[in-house]
Amino acid sequence: MRDVAGVEGVSLSTVSRVVTGSVPVKQELAQRVRDAVKLLGYRPDATASTLRRADRVSLTIGLVFEDVANAFFQAVYRSVEDIARMRGVLTIVGSSDEDPARERELTQAFLGRRVDGLVIAPAARDQSYLARDREAGVALVFVDRPPGFIDADVVMSDNAGGTSAGVAHLIARGHRRIGFLGDAESTFTARERLAGHDAALQAAGLPRDPSLVRMGVRDPRAAGDAAAAMLAAADPPTALFTARNTITVGVVYRLRELGLQHRVALVGFDDLDLADLVEPGISVVAQDPSGMGAVAATRLFARIDGAAGDHERVVLPTRLVPRGSGEIPPGGAA
Amino acid sequence: MRDVAGVEGVSLSTVSRVVTGSVPVKQELAQRVRDAVKLLGYRPDATASTLRRADRVSLTIGLVFEDVANAFFQAVYRSVEDIARMRGVLTIVGSSDEDPARERELTQAFLGRRVDGLVIAPAARDQSYLARDREAGVALVFVDRPPGFIDADVVMSDNAGGTSAGVAHLIARGHRRIGFLGDAESTFTARERLAGHDAALQAAGLPRDPSLVRMGVRDPRAAGDAAAAMLAAADPPTALFTARNTITVGVVYRLRELGLQHRVALVGFDDLDLADLVEPGISVVAQDPSGMGAVAATRLFARIDGAAGDHERVVLPTRLVPRGSGEIPPGGAA
DNA sequence: CTGAAAGCGCTTACAG
């Protein structure tokens, strides 16, 4: 910037005004400055700008997800980014991999780069470490799961309700023994989905058999093993509810290996690519990740723009998508 | 930082030394400073630090891809991020959506935030706009496609060789009329794959029928339409080569709708999730996105660390994965 | 080992 000013013999202030367009500058002068900018290949330093600005705005927001590679978070991300881009805001993301330490590490890294706001799918149980940053003006919105020890806006799926609907769907098909495979109980969504499962059984007057519930599985392999063990036991389930997309994938593979894909019914929570091309099609309880991202981003920017008011808790509905696997009757198709 | 210094009655320099750990500070003083840091919830401002440091390092790198949501780039990203994280470097990503203007816009945004290096899958034909930034010390590595009008390190798949192998696989199965569906010819990878297809035909002494080549399709719907049109023509192909993962998806759906999934052979370039669960399994020419990311990141950090020397051009081998669809004989299975 | 001072590249009152 100094070079630009030097070349044209104008002040730094004038160059700044032309580049940012903050204050009117006489036509002819502005043009000379723009020419020099182009000539010298001058690129404004956004970090210096943020540092000096009165509002300290960085035009950057950070997203901390469990795993950016997961299709669900991917969709949330794209949705947030679309809205951010319209405002000229850059979106940066990171994966906590469900590790509380990594969540903090990433959050610190983002905050150290002076993001204007943060969208977090919390891995840790306690987000009170963000209280000071919020006081300092950082906007905060949580997605997928509520934060701990700090009150903030949050948008989630109807985990319990969606799972209830999925399990009820299996019950309506005549299933009485339904296996449930879920993530670690330390995860909010896993607990909610398990509660939904229990509620559906209770509503139908069915007993809750602990041997049909297996928590703490997450990756496809562990999920497949757990399903195989359940199916090998005495009085095995005739249907499975897989409470997470990675679990669904592992179980689908394993059922096929066991040749049981047409005999054991299956409904999964969260949708999968190509789920309708598999034989049988995979029935799922679909979430609305784009909607989640849109609501979160809208809320975040409202807070960044200074919206006061109570923290909101938005619960998005889920949708049951029957594709075949969830419609298999007990004992398999005729 | 000033508050921390004030509370403890030490100089700014001392606080800086303790926080960065750059220079030894007496044990007792350092502890007092750390206590004050914790007490005040002080968080170092990375932007100010970058601004003032002699080396101007930001510990941030930027990735500009075609689409972060695409499984291929997703894998490249994770691989780069893993390596960056080990160095304490933050990775920020963005999608150009194959739009040259968006590529520049993102690149500028990253450069304005003073990234130390950039990994780019170029959408534009000309990256000479980066020449000055490289002179200024920004490291540059290109992935998936070579840059235009600027010489730089690049790591790509063996697009032509992989496609040749895939098409030769179909020819070996007895196919003589093989339809080819590719992305826009303005895209480097699309041209290379088409060249590989042509080479395989030529090697087998087969004629190249222009009616069996359709370029300029990208999204699943357009790909499906193109495949349907080709199959509806007189003397239709008995096999299809789909030169991109999104094209493969669209064609698989369409073949199934037409009831042709067991009659028309199919090999796709680039792998898909659940490709082995579909009936028939989808045969593909798999790339090595993790390897691509690892090579790119290693190269980038070597440049950031000051490695001189010629620019390298690394070509990664592909791998043919037969799963069923590519092994269907002409006219369909018996 | 510690402190006082300068300055990174910008923006922002304050004058003119």
Place this chain on the structure above:
DNA sequence: CTGAAAGCGCTTACAG
């Protein structure tokens, strides 16, 4: 409308 000066939060020679 334009310029000179101060200062954002840091790091870095330079002294001591």
